[in-house]
Amino acid sequence: MDIGTTGLWSPELRLHADPAEITEAAAELDEQGWGALWIPGLGGGDILGDAERLLRATRRTTVATGVLSIWRHPAEEMAAGHARLRRQYGRPVLLGLGVSDAAAAHRAGTAYRPLSALSGYLDELDESPTPVAAGERLVAAMGPKLTELAGRRSAGTHPFLVTPDFTATARGLLGPVPLLAPYQAVVVDDDPDRARTTARGFLSTFIGMGHYAASLRRQGFSEDDLAHGGSDRLIDAVVAWGDIDAIDKRVRAHLDAGATHVALHVISAHGGLPRTEWRALAPLAR
Known part of the structure; x- marks a missing residue:
């Protein structure tokens, strides 16, 4: 699936x-030429209904979930909904899947075995009356085993809070073909x-979560870097801030490291849709 190089x-x-x-x-974002619009899973809810609203509003841009939790969304329901959207709009939703953390699994009444759980979920998507093709799903993988699984059984991977060095490592694990969309x-x-300060306002919660903290440690960050919402070193490494040239430099660093596509999340100190910032970034749409 071609989703361009930025979304x-x-x-x-x-x-x-x-x-x-x-x-x-x-x-408006569709007219600007972004390759994909990504919506996160958040706490669950009707993510395919929210994806459908974006499909109705756009003509060319791919709509992707980034990502829905396998603990909150039954595979057969997602497969059926995905098939319905494909039939109705003539283009698929790129179904991003994540294993979240142990707490999410426990709330669902099951043990947290992410690799086997995700593999089983992919089996269910394959065996559904309306299967989701491997090329129309991807995995939020941050560790090597999930990355390898993503490369074998999906379009690729959509990692969260990673540096260009991580992107290079992930590309080495995936090989040259799969989608890598940090x-x-x-x-x-x-x-x-x-x-x-603006970046910490959004990211501090995630930096403190066990599975993201473990990923950041694997990327070379220390306990001091993880404290107090993230050190300047950590924030500068996982957040691109500055003018459009500075942000473009980070995008190109990921692409040079092997990314296929980079999904940009505008963090703003103001509430509401960040349309001013999206318009400023429009030259990066490609």
Whole structure:
């Protein structure tokens, strides 16, 4: 599946209070030429319904889930919904799947065995009355075993909170063909203190979560880097902040390291849809 080299990742495209404004913004983003619009799983809910709203508003841009939790969304329901959207709109949703953390598995009443659980979920998608083709699904993989599974049984992987060095390592594990679409947080602000404060406002919760913290440690960050919402070193490594040239430099670093596509998440100090920032970034749509 061709999703271009850049896209936008946005919780606001699910959460914003005015659905009409989401539709209007999505149509504008489609005209700007972004390869994909990514919506996160958040706490569950009707993620395919939210994807459908974006499909109605767009003509060319791929709609992707980045990512839905396998513990919250039964595979057969997702397969049936995915097939319905494909029939109705003539293009698939790229179904991004994640194993979240142990707490999510325990809330679902099961042990946390991410590799076997994800493998079983993919089996269910294959065996559904309306199977989801491997090329229309991908995996949020941050460890080597899940990355290898993603390369064998899906279009590829969509890792979260990673550096270009991680991207290079993941490409080595995947081989040359699979999709590698890292999430990249961005703050459109060239004031260092303000940009880092804005970034911490969103990312501090994730940095403190066990599975993301473990991934960051594997990437070479220390306990000091993980404390207090993230050190300047960590924030600068996983967040691209500054003007459009600085953000483009980070995108190109991922692409040079082997990424197929980079999903940009605008973090803003203001609420609502970050349409001003999206317009500023429009030259990066490709």
